[in-house]
Amino acid sequence: MKNTLFRLGHMLLGWGTVGVVYSLTDRLQGAGTLLPPSAL
Numbered sequence: 001m002k003n004t005l006f007r008l009g010h011m012l013l014g015w016g017t018v019g020v021v022y023s024l025t026d027r028l029q030g031a032g033t034l035l036p037p038s039a040l
Helices: 002-029
Strands: none
Touching: none
């Protein structure tokens, strides 16, 4: 049981870090640029 809680804690920490990085890059990059349709 202790190992399960340890792994669950690390999983939540990892996904929390991913969420923070994801939202920070969203704020730093700003609005995206819409590319025109290509010939491909």
